[in-house]
Amino acid sequence: MSTAGKDIICRAAVAWEPHKPLSIEQITVAPPKAHEVRIKILASGICGSDNSVLKEIVTSKFPVILGHEAVGQVESVGPGVTCVKPGDKVIPLFIPQCGTCRGCKSPDINFCDKNDLGAKTGLMPDMTSRFTCKGQPIYSLMGTSTFTEYTVVADIAVAKIDPQAPLETCLIGCGFATGYGAAINTAKVTPGSTCAVFGLGGVGFSAIAGCKAAGASRIIGVGTHKEKYPKAIELGATECLNPKDYNKPIYEVICEKTNGGVDYAIECAGRIETMMNALQSTYCGSGVTVVLGVASPSDCLSLNPLLLLTGRTVKGSVFGGYKGEDVPKLVDDYMKKKIDVNFLVRAQLTLDQINKAFELLSSGQGLRSIIVCQPANESNSK
Structure with a gap:
């Protein structure tokens, strides 16, 4: 009936x-x-x-x-x-x-x-x-x-x-397209570039996969759950860092490891402190930071304009920049094992x-x- x-x-x-x-x-x-x-x-x-x-x-x-x-x-x-x-x-x-x-x-x-x-x-x-x-x-x-x-x-x-x-x-x-698309469509990660992904949940893992697909040569995963590091490495991260392991801000650690900062940072945690660390972990002359995490309406991102004046940019992204018409192709790519x-x-x-x-x-x-x-x-x- x-x-x-x-x-x-x-x-x-x-x-x-x-x-x-x-x-x-x-x-x-x-x-x-x-x-x-x-x-x-x-x-x-x-x-x-x-x-x-x-x-x-x-x-x-x-x-x-x-x-x-x-x-x-x-x-x-x-x-x-x-x-x-x-x-x-x-x-x-x-x-x-x-x-x-x-x-x-x-x-x-x-x-x-x-x-x-x-x-x-x-x-x-x-x-x-x-x-x-x-x-x-x-x-x-x-x-x-x-x-x-x-x-x-x-x-x-x-x-x-x-x-x-x-x-x-x-x-x-949502989850896969949001993280993967943030790297591919919003950040527009380039071959040979360096990246940092803050937050090792589903969106963060998808962002790592996107960075790898885009050809990044170095991908740093940042998170406090060390049991997730093996999966992050499997997906393409070249190393993982735990902010709790250092007595200084994690952005300083990343800048020291990458000759002044990564080319791209993708923030997936939704915390103001993490967003600022992501921004400051990028190279001052050209770094791109993409904010994906959802923060409280009462939270405000307060920063000194000098952080941007020399060339950094901060971008937001929703659904990884994909339109509805892109969804069938993403599914087709999955069916053809081009993405996972x-x-x-x-x-x-x-x-x-x-x-x-x-x-x-x-x-x-x-x-x-x-x-x-x-x-x-x-x-x-x-």
């Missing part, structure tokens, strides 16, 4: 309030309206940004369904949708691509004006929600909300991918184990846990 045009009752992990575990609830997912797509979520990665929402580092309205890094299958589409059809395998996009705004029209910008990162409405474009639970509407995160068996997104926020793509490609929806995302996967867990996945992320033990959803069957429609 088709579920198109009907409500779907399924399970989702709801964050009722910050600083509390997620609750597995039965929710109702309404049918997609015009230019909307309802997706059966197959798998979703646990990202540090989701944890930042729970910790109120990233602003969001509550109650909310978190998650923005997923792979799924189109269940139904609303009127006017032409980019995908039921049955297509897709990756939801937390950075949409409307194709008409200033950002979308520029080949050098991937930040679409119709994103919900800044607006923080937690709603669909018509300012309503497609989720209800216990009689009240539930907000969405970044227009995606993937910690659920079904979600609804705008048609500008979905990328059709290879139907044979495995569950691991959900990580292309499997190194990010620590464990595959069920939706019921989602709080365990957050615990692993917070402890620094893991990189990414993939939540494998078990979608509601057709009998759950009404």
